[in-house]
Amino acid sequence: DAKTTxxxxxxxxxxxAANLPCNHSTISGNEYVYWYRQIHSQGPQxxxxxxxxxxxxxxxxxIITEDRKSSTLILPHATLRDTxxxxxxxxxxxxxxxxxxxxxxxxxxxx
Amino acid sequence: GAVVSQHPSWVICKSGTSVKIExxxxxxxxxxxFWYRQFPKQSLMLMATSNEGSKATYEQGVEKxxxxxxxxxxxxxTLTVTSAHPEDSSFYICSAxxxxxxxxxxxxxxxxxxxxxxxRLTVL
Numbered sequence: 147d148a149k150t151t152x153x154x155x156x157x158x159x160x161x162x163a164a165n166l167p168c169n170h171s172t173i174s175g176n177e178y179v180y181w182y183r184q185i186h187s188q189g190p191q192x193x194x195x196x197x198x199x200x201x202x203x204x205x206x207x208x209i210i211t212e213d214r215k216s217s218t219l220i221l222p223h224a225t226l227r228d229t230x231x232x233x234x235x236x237x238x239x240x241x242x243x244x245x246x247x248x249x250x251x252x253x254x255x256x257x
Numbered sequence: 258g259a260v261v262s263q264h265p266s267w268v269i270c271k272s273g274t275s276v277k278i279e280x281x282x283x284x285x286x287x288x289x290x291f292w293y294r295q296f297p298k299q300s301l302m303l304m305a306t307s308n309e310g311s312k313a314t315y316e317q318g319v320e321k322x323x324x325x326x327x328x329x330x331x332x333x334x335t336l337t338v339t340s341a342h343p344e345d346s347s348f349y350i351c352s353a354x355x356x357x358x359x360x361x362x363x364x365x366x367x368x369x370x371x372x373x374x375x376x377r378l379t380v381l
Contacts, residue, residue, distance in 0.1 A: 182372075189263075189350045189372035190301070233300075244291065245352075245370060247301040 150234045155252040158228075164221040166251055168234030171215040177238045179210060181219045183230040184250070190233065193219065224255045260284055261353050263373035270341055271381055277337045278376045280351030286331035287353035291370070292324075295348040307334045341380040350375045 151169040158164040170179065178197050182190040194201055194208045196217070201208045207220040221228055233250040260283040270276050280290055288309050293301040305315045305326050313326035323345075325337040334353075338345055352372045 184301075187348070187375065187377070189261075189352075189375045192371065244303065244306060245301075246303060247293075249300055 150236055150248055152232075152234055152248065152251045154249060155254070158221075158224045158253060158255050160226060160255055160257050161223055164224045164228065164253060164255070166219040166221075166232050166234075166253065167216065168219070169216045170234070170236045173214050173236050174238070177236045179208065179214075179217050180235045180237055180245070181206070181208065181232065182235065182245075183228075183232045185227075185230045190247075193232075224253075226255050226257065229253060229255045261287075261351065261371045261373040263349075263351055263376050265376060266374060267377040267379070269379045269381065272342055273340055275337055275339045276341055276378060277335055278349055278351075278378075280334045280336070280353065280373050282332045282353045282371075285353075287334075288331065290328060290334040290351055290353045292326060292334075292336050293350045293352065295350060295375075301350060338378065341378070343380045346378055346380045348375050348377050 149172060178195050180195040181193040183193055184190045194203055194206050196208045196210055198210060200210060208217060210217045219232065231250040231252050233247050235245050237245065262281045262283055264279045268276055290307040292304045294304050295301045303316050304319045304324060305313045307313045307326045307328040309328045309331050315321045323339055325339060326334065328334040334351060336349060350372055352370045354370050
């Protein structure tokens with residue numbers, strides 16, 4: 147599975163959009179980009195995933211570059227409850243579920 | 258949505274005793290479950306893969322005789338920490354997914370992984 151690189155931390159003002167980058171320059175054609183987040187002392191929560199096209203759901207939007215070497219998770223209106231560690235994971239369907247978590251990005255939303 | 262539940266949420270035990278943690282998929286059949294461990298201020302580390310009806314597959318460096326995993330049904334996997342020591346104190350998290358090629362989320366087809374709430378073990 148491709149390795150991902152994320153900034154260790156970022157701050158965001160409440161109500162503003164949070165843009166979380168992820169680099170995955172070695173991604174292969176059949177690998178999906180997944181985003182999960184972990185609020186302190188809880189299990190990870192699924193946010194969104196995509197292959198090539200941009201995706202949007204009730205939680206967030208995922209923008210994947212045309213060459214698929216990077217992506218951005220967008221939280222459109224950050225709230226204090228969005229404070230968490232956000233993980234970007236690249237995974238192929240052949241080994242679904244066996245996620246290897248990196249360090250992620252610690253996002254702190256401030257009032 | 259799919260729910261994975263762990264029990265207990267937290268447990269304190271004496272050194273040398275064994276502790277069992279349960280992981281249940283509440284609204285779908287989980288053919289595969291995964292067990293992770295997370296130490297303070299660190300990321301999740303995959304310990305083992307648990308397949309229903311067969312032996313678990315352990316990651317390198319994880320002692321299979323110490324961390325016993327049983328996946329006896331399509332909705333339950335258990336992790337038993339045997340002869341626990343203080344260094345086993347950690348946050349243990351399970352995850353589950355349905356059969357490959359299916360999805361429990363409408364419109365998705367990539368076997369999303371669902372996580373339990375985690376179980377915090379403290380060994381005195």
